[in-house]
Amino acid sequence: MYFGVIKKIRFFDDKDNNLIGSIVPLLTPFKAAKYEFIYKKNSNPSSIFFITKGRVSFYLARKGIAFKDMVEGGYFGDLDIVFQRKRRYSMISTVDSDFLVMKKFIIKDIIVKEYPEVYEEMSLVAVEREKRVKAAK
Secondary structure (H helix, E strand, O other): OOHHHHOOOHHHOOOOHHHHHHHHHHOEEEEEOOOOEEEOOOOOOOEEEEEEEOEEEEEEOOOOEEEEEEEOOOEEOHHHHHOOOOOOOEEEEOOOEEEEEEEHHHHHHHHHHHOHHHHHHHHHHHHHHHHHHHHHO
16 A cells, blocks of 8 residues: 555665565555644654655744754654653644554554564664654753
8 A cells, every 4th residue: 555655765665575565565655744743742653654755843932943854764752652652842844745644553562562673673673763752952
């Protein structure tokens, strides 16, 4: 269904075909217009977003600034799910953008249970990604 698009998303680059076959059919499409919030700070995380077209930025509302752009092939929303916390930043689409969305249940019911090594990798990557986001602020 989305297998052509999946090749562009770095998250899936080194993943097992069985994992890809298990979760890709469960991903849902999502569109955001220019300057639309994808989610806001302090909201409860429910999904990871894979950017298939467009650009998004982390957004600091109290300062009114966007920082750390992400483009097609990137993904976001994973940090708050892995660290089991509320959203630390708002995310805003800076142009009309398209996404594939991985709901939290996919992570808990499929990745954690059936592919624990992938979840462990996600956790290690999340630590590094967190450092990069903090450095960009």
